[in-house]
Amino acid sequence: MAEAYPWQDSLWQQLAGRAQHAHAYLLHGPAGIGKRALAERLMARLLCQRPTVEGACGECKSCLLLKAGSHPDNYILEPEEADKAIKVDQVRDLVSFVVQTAQMGGRKVVLIEPVESMNINAANALLKSLEEPSGDTVLLLVSHQTSRLLPTIKSRCVQQACPLPSEAMSLAWLASALPDCSEEERIELLTLAAGSPLAAVKLQAQGVREQRALVVEGVKKLLKQQQSPTQLAEEWKTIPMLLLFDWFCDWSSLILRYQLTQDEAGLGLADMRKVIQYLAQKSAQDKVLNIQDWILAQRQKVMSKANLNPALLLEALLVQWVSLPTQK
Numbered sequence: 001m002a003e004a005y006p007w008q009d010s011l012w013q014q015l016a017g018r019a020q021h022a023h024a025y026l027l028h029g030p031a032g033i034g035k036r037a038l039a040e041r042l043m044a045r046l047l048c049q050r051p052t053v054e055g056a057c058g059e060c061k062s063c064l065l066l067k068a069g070s071h072p073d074n075y076i077l078e079p080e081e082a083d084k085a086i087k088v089d090q091v092r093d094l095v096s097f098v099v100q101t102a103q104m105g106g107r108k109v110v111l112i113e114p115v116e117s118m119n120i121n122a123a124n125a126l127l128k129s130l131e132e133p134s135g136d137t138v139l140l141l142v143s144h145q146t147s148r149l150l151p152t153i154k155s156r157c158v159q160q161a162c163p164l165p166s167e168a169m170s171l172a173w174l175a176s177a178l179p180d181c182s183e184e185e186r187i188e189l190l191t192l193a194a195g196s197p198l199a200a201v202k203l204q205a206q207g208v209r210e211q212r213a214l215v216v217e218g219v220k221k222l223l224k225q226q227q228s229p230t231q232l233a234e235e236w237k238t239i240p241m242l243l244l245f246d247w248f249c250d251w252s253s254l255i256l257r258y259q260l261t262q263d264e265a266g267l268g269l270a271d272m273r274k275v276i277q278y279l280a281q282k283s284a285q286d287k288v289l290n291i292q293d294w295i296l297a298q299r300q301k302v303m304s305k306a307n308l309n310p311a312l313l314l315e316a317l318l319v320q321w322v323s324l325p326t327q328k
């Protein structure tokens with residue numbers, strides 16, 4: 001059974017409580033808030049032979065087949081490898097599933113996640129299924145980034161926004177999900193996860209707080225010239241590049257903001273506040289802007305998985321970072 005999250009209560013009522021179901025739904029919102037779980041819960045309810053307000057019964061033949069992963073009227077379309085595209089051939093297989101008759105006498109339900117991982121050919125192949133609804137098929141599209149979808153896909157779905165839960169609700173949930181962390185650590189994780197509670201749990205499992213502590217320590221030593229860019233690039237080689245670029249990007253924004261506002265409340269997480277303040281006071285604004293531009297451009301390359309030498313790139317970043325404070 002897909003987990004039901006407390007912040008999805010009203011969303012669930014809206015979706016499951018509909019008298020008549022749409023042919024296609026687009027569940028969209030930030031990553032890490034449980035959209036996939038919501039879609040799976042709805043999928044199970046739509047397939048169940050004895051559904052209740054809460055969801056699927058969990059006991060009928062349909063529920064048992066779904067649990068066993070052998071329901072004939074259920075189709076999940078996702079990239080074959082994580083972070084890769086959904087291929088046009090995969091969509092063609094889906095299209096032939098959609099035109100078949102349901103084998104269990106009920107609905108057919110298709111779940112697609114994430115929809116934005118389809119290239120233009122795959123998306124166009126999907127459009128055909130969206131344009132010519134077939135019987136009782138319901139398509140559940142999950143998207144973390146609707147700006148990357150074809151407008152024609154969006155317009156053919158009932159759009160359901162899944163907002164970020166409030167900080168209070170996320171922290172209450174994290175208290176039971178991460179009982180071994182302190183409240184302060186949970187706030188830190190939630191901030192690092194940009195407010196997404198499930199992403200916060202994942203970050204904790206990946207040891208991100210430890211990685212962050214290592215990087216912050218390293219940045220301080222770099223500025224005190226106790227460690228060189230080369231040494232740090234070596235020391236950080238197991239830390240995901242995207243994470244490092246996100247943090248440095250964030251820090252450069254915080255420096256610029258502090259230079260403009262002098263607002264101590266806007267200095268970000270406690271671990272770097274003093275460093276941000278120091279760099280804001282000692283660095284020329286155009287240098288900070290330049291480094292931010294550079295970081296954003298390199299971040300794009302990291303995201304597109306271009307052929308990069310991570311150690312060299314990191315070293316280049318740190319060489320610029322250490323030369324920021326010049327107004328001594």
Ligand SMILES: [Zn+2]
Pocket residue numbers: 048049050051056057058059060061062063
């Ligand atoms: Zn059932």
